Amino acid sequence: MEKRVLKDANDRVDGIYKVTGKAKYFAEYELPGLTYGVLVTSTITKGKITSLDTKAAEKAPGVVSVISHLNKPSAPAYEQEGGSPFKIFYTDKIFFNGQPIAIVVANTFERATYAASLVKVTYAKEDFNTDFEKAVTDVKAKKLQGQPEYKRGVENAYKTAEVKIEAKYHLPIETHNPMELHGIIADWRPNNQVTVYAKTQGVKATQGTIANVFKIPIENIQVNSEFVGGGFGMALRTWPLEIATVMASKHIAKPVKLVITRMQMFTMVGNRPAAVQTIGLGANKDGTLTGITHRAFGETSAYENFTEGVVNMAKFMYQCDNVNTQYTVVPVDLGVPIWMRGPGEATGAFALESAIDEMAHALDMDPLEFRIKNDPEKDQQRNKPFSDKNIKEAYRVGAQKIGWNERKNKPGSLIDGQWKYGFGVSIGVFNANRGRASVKGILKADGTLVLQSATSDIGPGTGTGMTLIASKLLGIPGDKIKFELGDSSLPPAPSQGGSATLSTVGSAVNDVCVSLKSTIAELAANSNMDATSNFVDVLKKNNLPQIEVTKQSQAGKEREDYSMYSFSIHFVKVKVHSLTGVVKVDKIVSVGDSGSIVSPKTARSQMVGGAVGGVGMALHEESIIDHRYGRYINNNFADYHVPVNADIPEIEVHFINKPDPYINPMGAKGMGEIALIGFSAAVANAVFNATGKRIRTLPITPDKVLAG
Amino acid sequence: MINFQYLRTTTAKSALALLSKDKNSKFLAGGTNLIDLMKRGVTAPEKLVDINHVPLKQIEQIGDKIVIGALASNTAVAENAIIKEKLPLLAMALNAGASAQLRNVATVGGNMMQRTRCGYFYDTEMPCNKRQPGSGCGALGGFNRMHAIFGTSDKCIAVHPSDMCVALIALDTIVVLASVKGERKISFKDFHRLAGDTPQLDNNLKADEMIIRLEISVNNLAKNSYYLKVRDRASYAFALVSVAAGMEISNNKITAIRLAMGGVAHKPWRLTASEDFLKGKEPSIENFKQAAKLAMTGAKGFGENDFKLQMAPNSIIEALTVAKSKA
Structure with missing residues (x-):
């Protein structure tokens, strides 16, 4: 391995690989005899395939095979009819427009692309609906549910409160759109030995899914995913297109690479589901919250169900004796959604944190003051103390940094020519998870430490965080530590999702290091060395080239005793142009209250990335469908807008950086989700403060500002 | 492939x-x-x-004309000292377009020849009279937030996506075309077409012709020029509405005025009625408002783009106000 250069102990350990192109992503692996797959996709939205003519495609130059439901290669788990999940090539049914219906494999990508265009398909069309808002209005006739209803105290207490507000909020479909396109390389070899190079947030999950579908032993499958070019949740499952590629490789007994197109990223690898939410809030005139009602409808697909935690936050984030929530999923004829950063909590926080701002305005209170007044002492939902919560301090820090004292409670008060200025604030909160993971540590007499775990790094800096934990515990410099991940043969770890990796895998790293340290101490004592002796000397003295240990780590009883959350406070200053409706974010201050900060640089990057994603959610992102055809209209990077550098102002990030005494040995809580959760509401609240216009439908584009 | x-x-x-x-x-x-x-x-x-590799990349002043070769890159034009000094409106419009990477390779001629970004035009599974005459217009009754409000037809409501062309039409540019038979010159306003019954035709360039160069007469608008682009994000987004405004002001009177809009029609849209109104008048907010009102004669929304009926006149007022204040 090439020597890594860490100028600063906190540098990203793989930074140099990423910026020099040396980091190898799944699509960059070259295998002997590699072939290329291209998907043929449905051009109708619902119905049945009546014929699929592959003759011309099969005769096209370089084509190896065309695989579809007509010649489905054996996938034992798919043999029985019906059920969920969607079984690719084991059905002639069409569930959504853009559904993969065949894979054309050729000896070059260009030839496969051309041949795919020659596949002729006829369909029997059925009526469909892709319009979620329409489906929601029709929903009363059907019995649907996403989560059990929650009720504390009096239902709909807000209706009889001294001051009440009720408002409806709309979120469109958003598409994750990481830079790296999705796909897989699958190499099915004799004796059912399978190697895949995947873009996945969980190598063990991919391994398990393939084993299940093809009914082969899990140890036959090797999954590699060392570098991932962004996931944001879309790589948290093994998609049908990946199974299709494995099937193709099995069928032709050659390795097959599939990289889908940007357009296909909109239909077959999930999305943040659209949502319609109603919030009712009641308060006494003194600003005491007396009732919260949060009802949400979330989009799901007609062929698979997807649910998430849209209404979670309302249950515990504010001191309130009367809370009721309801979450219902409503199917439409689109590809199934999946978690997108912050997931349902970000959707819910847009509505709840906008409503909190609306209530503060109704009470003529500073929204920050209103939040502080209703800050909960304990978790009323679970009737437990919080393990660690420093929200009031976070408010104070953020308010000072954004210049909150310049803010006027009366909207439209800060004017400079055609620009109106406003300030907004919101809370983000997410469950501080800790799962179970194993890590192997190999401490070597050459002074290096190798740590191994089958976890992933989709970008947050997993390797860096783990290296810093080990470096601190063992006193080994970061450039002498190598953390290996993204390989299913390493000790097991969960998928990277739900802001849990540092807490989960980091705890196992901690346990490994503690164990190695005590082994060294024992060896030192046994060989009459000083207890503070360097491990290299100790190993040499004992003629040991290395020592190794594997530890599994998981949470204990502390999770029964405490309610554990990560928190963030987002402060946003915007300016809004009176004539054109353009919103410019002028300044951002995000404060993280997520326990100890293990890796300051990558933690800051997470918060910065979350803020940028939050600006996108607030002002730009929307996947648009023509519901007459069920097809996406803006399925490319020119028309699906994410923020560009010119949209992003100075971002200040601050951390409370106090250890959570109960969460894990590091006292550190995840922060990938809280970086985004609530952010869009802070922008909407700032737009209201600037203009007096309350925009309840994201994204806040200039036309809505002009109309609002 | x-x-x-x-x-x-x-x-x-x-x-x-x-x-x-x-x-x-x-x-x-x-x-x-x-x-x-x-x-x-x-x-x-x-x-x-x-x-x-055809040598058509010149950017030079010849007498009172500025000549720009058809293959000059968008960046080369936008950053050229003569253009920045004498035709800042063109430089501003170019810099408002696309992204730095695209501008580095995109040419002046290519910019003029680019096709609409209407989503129905690009999706061969959906109807589009521009792509496939007779197949229908997907944007009518569909997603038409980005679409035209002026000069539309029942066949097509697409817009021309260029920023550069909005400045060029405002600058009374002459387009020099060539074929094997020789050269001909046409006014920029006659280069692009309205959709009418033939939306498949974007412009009047003949099948055997190529764009050779542009000729722009030097003017006195440089001091009071502004290109306003209203868009969904600050860069790399097509205009919801854009305005090219150039004025010559002397003794608090508008002695010359050029005004054009982008993002509102199948071609760059020159606002001659507004120009005629403003000529000789004071550059006052009241007059700007009146000019903006005049500009909207005949405007028609299609649902999702109705907001342009408000955004367009607002943007004219804003562009004129900024252009005036520049001096």
Whole structure:
């Protein structure tokens, strides 16, 4: 391995690989005899395939095979009819427009692309609906549910409160759109030995899914995913297109690479589901919250169900004796959604944190003051103390940094020519998870430490965080530590999702290091060395080239005793142009209250990335469908807008950086989700403060500002 | 992929000869739009004639005319000292377009020839009279937030996506075209077409012609010029509405005025009625408002783009106000 250069102990350990192109992503692996797959996709939205003519495609130059439901290669788990999940090539049914219906494999990508265009398909069309808002209005006739209803105290207490507000909020479909396109390389070899190079947030999950579908032993499958070019949740499952590629490789007994197109990223690898939410809030005139009602409808697909935690936050984030929530999923004829950063909590926080701002305005209170007044002492939902919560301090820090004292409670008060200025604030909160993971540590007499775990790094800096934990515990410099991940043969770890990796895998790293340290101490004592002796000397003295240990780590009883959350406070200053409706974010201050900060640089990057994603959610992102055809209209990077550098102002990030005494040995809580959760509401609240216009439908584009 | 022949030439003469030989040939300059169109199956030329090496990249002042070669890159024009000093409106419009990477390869001629960004035009599974005459207009009754409010037809409501062209029409540019038969000059306002019954035709360039250069007379608008682009994000987004405004003001009177809009029609939209109204008048907010009102005569929304009926006049007022305040 090439020597890594860490100028600063906190540098990203793989930074140099990423910026020099040396980091190898799944699509960059070259295998002997590699072939290329291209998907043929449905051009109708619902119905049945009546014929699929592959003759011309099969005769096209370089084509190896065309695989579809007509010649489905054996996938034992798919043999029985019906059920969920969607079984690719084991059905002639069409569930959504853009559904993969065949894979054309050729000896070059260009030839496969051309041949795919020659596949002729006829369909029997059925009526469909892709319009979620329409489906929601029709929903009363059907019995649907996403989560059990929650009720504390009096239902709909807000209706009889001294001051009440009720408002409806709309979120469109958003598409994750990481830079790296999705796909897989699958190499099915004799004796059912399978190697895949995947873009996945969980190598063990991919391994398990393939084993299940093809009914082969899990140890036959090797999954590699060392570098991932962004996931944001879309790589948290093994998609049908990946199974299709494995099937193709099995069928032709050659390795097959599939990289889908940007357009296909909109239909077959999930999305943040659209949502319609109603919030009712009641308060006494003194600003005491007396009732919260949060009802949400979330989009799901007609062929698979997807649910998430849209209404979670309302249950515990504010001191309130009367809370009721309801979450219902409503199917439409689109590809199934999946978690997108912050997931349902970000959707819910847009509505709840906008409503909190609306209530503060109704009470003529500073929204920050209103939040502080209703800050909960304990978790009323679970009737437990919080393990660690420093929200009031976070408010104070953020308010000072954004210049909150310049803010006027009366909207439209800060004017400079055609620009109106406003300030907004919101809370983000997410469950501080800790799962179970194993890590192997190999401490070597050459002074290096190798740590191994089958976890992933989709970008947050997993390797860096783990290296810093080990470096601190063992006193080994970061450039002498190598953390290996993204390989299913390493000790097991969960998928990277739900802001849990540092807490989960980091705890196992901690346990490994503690164990190695005590082994060294024992060896030192046994060989009459000083207890503070360097491990290299100790190993040499004992003629040991290395020592190794594997530890599994998981949470204990502390999770029964405490309610554990990560928190963030987002402060946003915007300016809004009176004539054109353009919103410019002028300044951002995000404060993280997520326990100890293990890796300051990558933690800051997470918060910065979350803020940028939050600006996108607030002002730009929307996947648009023509519901007459069920097809996406803006399925490319020119028309699906994410923020560009010119949209992003100075971002200040601050951390409370106090250890959570109960969460894990590091006292550190995840922060990938809280970086985004609530952010869009802070922008909407700032737009209201600037203009007096309350925009309840994201994204806040200039036309809505002009109309609002 | 669909096979095509790639040819490269170094003279306009041979390029034109290659073009006239084969109806299904296209010139390849920056390729920032053409390659996308080929990938999406919207167009499939049998021959691509690469003209990047044809020497048409000059940017110079000849007498009272500024001459810009058709193959000058968008960046080269936007950053040229003569353009920045004498035609800042053009530089501003260019810099408002696309992204730095695209501007580096996109050419002046290619910018004029780019096709609409209407989503229905790019999706071969959906109707589009521009792509496939007679198939219908998807945007009518569909997603038309980005679409035209002026000069529309029942066949097509697409807009021309260029920023540069909005400045060029405002600057009374002359387009020099060539064919094997020789050169001809047309006014920029006559280069692009309205959709009418033939939305498949974006412009009046004949099948055997190429754009050679642009000629722009030096004017006194430089001091009071402004290009306003209203868009969904700060860069790399097409205009919801854009306004090119240039004025010559003397003794608090507008002595010359040029006004055009983008993002509102099938071609860059010159606001002659507003210009006529403002000429000789004071550059006051009241007059700007009246000019903006006049500009909207005949405007028509299609649902999702109704907001342009408000955003467009507002933007005219804003552009004129900023242009005035620049001096």
